[in-house]
Amino acid sequence: MSRKHRNQRSGHVMLEQPRPEPPFTVIMAGFVVDLHNRATCPRCQPDGCPKLRAAGLILKVWRARKPHEDR
Numbered sequence: 143m144s145r146k147h148r149n150q151r152s153g154h155v156m157l158e159q160p161r162p163e164p165p166f167t168v169i170m171a172g173f174v175v176d177l178h179n180r181a182t183c184p185r186c187q188p189d190g191c192p193k194l195r196a197a198g199l200i201l202k203v204w205r206a207r208k209p210h211e212d213r
Protein backbone atom coordinates (compact mmCIF):
# COMPACT_ATOMS: atom_id res chain seq x y z
CA MET A 143 0.00 0.00 0.00
CA SER A 144 1.53 3.24 -1.07
CA ARG A 145 0.16 6.61 -0.38
CA LYS A 146 0.97 9.43 -2.74
CA HIS A 147 1.50 12.47 -0.70
CA ARG A 148 2.49 15.62 -2.48
CA ASN A 149 3.73 18.41 -0.38
CA GLN A 150 5.30 21.28 -2.21
CA ARG A 151 7.34 23.69 -0.19
CA SER A 152 8.66 26.36 -2.46
CA GLY A 153 7.81 29.52 -0.63
CA HIS A 154 4.38 29.49 -2.15
CA VAL A 155 1.79 31.06 0.10
CA MET A 156 -1.42 29.14 0.16
CA LEU A 157 -4.39 31.34 0.78
CA GLU A 158 -7.28 29.68 2.48
CA GLN A 159 -9.93 30.29 -0.10
CA PRO A 160 -12.72 27.83 -0.77
CA ARG A 161 -13.24 29.28 -4.21
CA PRO A 162 -10.89 30.72 -6.80
CA GLU A 163 -10.84 34.43 -7.31
CA PRO A 164 -13.79 35.64 -9.35
CA PRO A 165 -12.86 36.81 -12.84
CA PHE A 166 -14.54 40.13 -12.12
CA THR A 167 -11.88 40.98 -9.55
CA VAL A 168 -9.15 40.14 -12.03
CA ILE A 169 -10.79 42.19 -14.75
CA MET A 170 -11.08 45.17 -12.43
CA ALA A 171 -7.46 44.75 -11.38
CA GLY A 172 -6.39 44.79 -15.01
CA PHE A 173 -8.45 47.91 -15.56
CA VAL A 174 -6.80 49.66 -12.62
CA VAL A 175 -3.32 48.78 -13.85
CA ASP A 176 -4.19 49.91 -17.36
CA LEU A 177 -5.53 53.18 -16.00
CA HIS A 178 -2.33 53.84 -14.07
CA ASN A 179 -0.29 53.38 -17.22
CA ARG A 180 -1.92 56.49 -18.56
CA ALA A 181 -3.04 58.52 -15.58
CA THR A 182 -3.41 58.63 -11.83
CA CYS A 183 -6.40 58.02 -9.60
CA PRO A 184 -7.68 59.92 -6.54
CA ARG A 185 -6.00 57.31 -4.34
CA CYS A 186 -2.59 57.91 -5.83
CA GLN A 187 0.05 59.22 -3.46
CA PRO A 188 3.66 60.36 -3.89
CA ASP A 189 4.78 57.08 -2.30
CA GLY A 190 2.64 55.03 -4.57
CA CYS A 191 -0.90 53.88 -4.99
CA PRO A 192 -2.48 51.32 -2.64
CA LYS A 193 -5.10 50.61 -5.26
CA LEU A 194 -2.49 49.90 -7.90
CA ARG A 195 -0.49 47.70 -5.53
CA ALA A 196 -3.58 45.71 -4.63
CA ALA A 197 -4.48 45.30 -8.29
CA GLY A 198 -0.96 44.19 -9.13
CA LEU A 199 -1.07 41.58 -6.38
CA ILE A 200 -4.39 40.23 -7.61
CA LEU A 201 -3.06 39.86 -11.15
CA LYS A 202 0.12 38.24 -9.89
CA VAL A 203 -1.80 35.69 -7.85
CA TRP A 204 -4.20 35.03 -10.70
CA ARG A 205 -1.43 34.45 -13.22
CA ALA A 206 0.39 32.14 -10.83
CA ARG A 207 -2.82 30.22 -10.18
CA LYS A 208 -3.92 29.96 -13.77
CA PRO A 209 -1.05 30.30 -16.25
CA HIS A 210 -2.15 32.03 -19.40
CA GLU A 211 -1.03 30.33 -22.57
CA ASP A 212 -0.25 33.24 -24.74
CA ARG A 213 0.77 32.30 -28.25
Ligand SMILES: [Zn+2]
Pocket residue numbers: 178182183184185186187191192193194
Ligand atom coordinates in the same frame (compact mmCIF):
# COMPACT_ATOMS: atom_id res chain seq x y z
ZN1 LIG B 1 -3.83 55.28 -8.12
